[in-house]
Amino acid sequence: MRISLIEPAPPGFHIYSFVKQVRLGLPLIATMLRDAGHEVDVQVEVLGEFDWDTILASDFVGVSTITSTAMKAYAYAEKARAAGIPVAMGGPHVTFETDEALEFADYVVRGEGEEAVFELIEVLLGTREAQTVVGMSWVDESGVHRHNPSRPLLSSLADLPHVDLSLVSHHEKIDPRPILSSRGCPHDCEFCSVIMMFGRRPRSEPEDHTIESIRQAAGSPIFFYDDNFILSKGATKALLARMIRERLRTPFSAQIRVDSVYKGGKTDHELLHLLVEAGCDGVYLGLESVNPETLAAFNKRQSVDDIVGGLAALHSYGITTHGMFVLGSDADTVESIRETVDFAISSGISSAQFLTLTPLPGTRQTARLRAEGRVFTNNWSLYDGLHVVYWPRNMSPWELQREMLEAHRRFYSPRRLRTNSRQRLKGLLITHGWERVPENMAYMRELRAFCRTNDPPPLSQEAGAWQPAFDVEPAFASARSDGAGDVSGRVEAKAQGFPSFGPKATGDV
Ligand code: B12
Numbered sequence: 001m002r003i004s005l006i007e008p009a010p011p012g013f014h015i016y017s018f019v020k021q022v023r024l025g026l027p028l029i030a031t032m033l034r035d036a037g038h039e040v041d042v043q044v045e046v047l048g049e050f051d052w053d054t055i056l057a058s059d060f061v062g063v064s065t066i067t068s069t070a071m072k073a074y075a076y077a078e079k080a081r082a083a084g085i086p087v088a089m090g091g092p093h094v095t096f097e098t099d100e101a102l103e104f105a106d107y108v109v110r111g112e113g114e115e116a117v118f119e120l121i122e123v124l125l126g127t128r129e130a131q132t133v134v135g136m137s138w139v140d141e142s143g144v145h146r147h148n149p150s151r152p153l154l155s156s157l158a159d160l161p162h163v164d165l166s167l168v169s170h171h172e173k174i175d176p177r178p179i180l181s182s183r184g185c186p187h188d189c190e191f192c193s194v195i196m197m198f199g200r201r202p203r204s205e206p207e208d209h210t211i212e213s214i215r216q217a218a219g220s221p222i223f224f225y226d227d228n229f230i231l232s233k234g235a236t237k238a239l240l241a242r243m244i245r246e247r248l249r250t251p252f253s254a255q256i257r258v259d260s261v262y263k264g265g266k267t268d269h270e271l272l273h274l275l276v277e278a279g280c281d282g283v284y285l286g287l288e289s290v291n292p293e294t295l296a297a298f299n300k301r302q303s304v305d306d307i308v309g310g311l312a313a314l315h316s317y318g319i320t321t322h323g324m325f326v327l328g329s330d331a332d333t334v335e336s337i338r339e340t341v342d343f344a345i346s347s348g349i350s351s352a353q354f355l356t357l358t359p360l361p362g363t364r365q366t367a368r369l370r371a372e373g374r375v376f377t378n379n380w381s382l383y384d385g386l387h388v389v390y391w392p393r394n395m396s397p398w399e400l401q402r403e404m405l406e407a408h409r410r411f412y413s414p415r416r417l418r419t420n421s422r423q424r425l426k427g428l429l430i431t432h433g434w435e436r437v438p439e440n441m442a443y444m445r446e447l448r449a450f451c452r453t454n455d456p457p458p459l460s461q462e463a464g465a466w467q468p469a470f471d472v473e474p475a476f477a478s479a480r481s482d483g484a485g486d487v488s489g490r491v492e493a494k495a496q497g498f499p500s501f502g503p504k505a506t507g508d509v
């Protein structure tokens, strides 16, 4: 079969607008399909414009999406479908918003797609019945949405091939080189969609496999995509020691929990030493907040002492830190947000993102906020952490929006440019630039007006009583209609008034 797999770029200007990265699901599936004899290409919009001639000459199109790219993904799915090509969608958004996605695609693969995609191809070739593909949802001849039972997670990652990034158009732009050595995380943060998608029983690939991927990177900088690179200290230490032993020292960055290097007053010097010796030059830390009540509300199981001690330990070994903060928990006030920003400024972290809490589909937190009637728009293009889309408990959405922007303004103030000037200049340009983009200015005007004319939903609402508040939903029509482009008015219409969140037959992957 001739197959095109595509991933849309996030709409608008974003703190990640200059990051040239791909999610690895499509390149991995492409590698497997190519090895099985299919002709496959992967197109990722952040790397370059789509080649629609190639896409529309395919026998099958697969579209991958997260929430912030969903509106574009739907538009692209419609475009391919209008050309008579069968379309399947996959990724964390459509796994949990399956009925919505089936309005634009013929098939939705929920959860992990490595096995399901081969069975789907058999369906397309007419050798298999759609209802036998576990983990797939589809539209039957009479237009009814059918949801097959969920597919269990892959029991092991050992049999997966090395991802061949050369299948991705413009792959030479990808920097740093991504490696994913594990899936899932044993923790249980309330806002996290990773555990809903990839599970709480972490699965790591065999060490040999990771070592081979590092070898293939041939000294190019690496970014480990693992949601939690230090899942098991023993295994991570063994991997790092082997990198050093086999002279595979290479600059790399990874996402870790700050309490991996410092917990309860104890610093893990051995781990820090190995990280540095193996080439680790930066870590991404989900610090979230220094408000202990926020950490507890998120079920983060990380103390402020862990944050302070962990940062000091990392900095003492010369490892740079990117702090990822989430503003707007039910325990947050304007004051506690400002304290978190004060902390970020004084803590010595090199770069930071202060994103607003975002009710991503599939999480416990989202179910709760929706049930409480606090999510006021389903314009997914706004779900990038830079737009407030729900009612916080102790402030208005407008106040939270203002605090988020002010947090970036303060962290990336021109006065602080002296220290780590390259990183800070980039941050300053992005965060100050964001507020000057016309569509963002229009969004902020609309949000402000919305907060002036609407009261927060009563706190007493029972869980399960969620009703979409269409009467108060602002259209945000001016914001982010760019994703729909010239493709379909239906997608734009969706951005302005989504249908209700019906009961989901899916979401239990
Ligand atoms: C790398 C990464 C990034 C990179 C690049 C992302 C990019 N190009 O979009 C950077 C750092 C830029 C980034 C930024 C952001 N990210 Co990010 N990121 C990731 C990360 C860590 C790894 C992605 C990956 O390779 N996964 C592993 C592969 C194997 O999974 P996969 O690609 O989803 O594919 C599998 C299935 O989904 C399925 N599948 C997927 N597509 C398709 C298509 C078809 C046809 C089929 C059959 C199957 C299928 O099969 C695949 C194999 O099993 C994930 C976490 C995670 N574990 O996935 C978060 C994640 C994708 N990011 C997330 C978010 C929210 C963001 C941000 C919006 C905000 C933020 N928190 O910072 C920003 C902005 C990104 C944007 N583009 O809008 C969320 C998305 C959740 C959601 N519902 O939207 C995730 C899941 C993490 C989380 N917090 O929950 N991110």
Ligand code: SF4
Pocket: 185, 186, 187, 188, 189, 192, 193, 194, 195, 227, 228, 257, 286
């Ligand atoms: S530690 Fe990170 S990956 Fe694990 S559940 Fe919490 S937010 Fe998700």
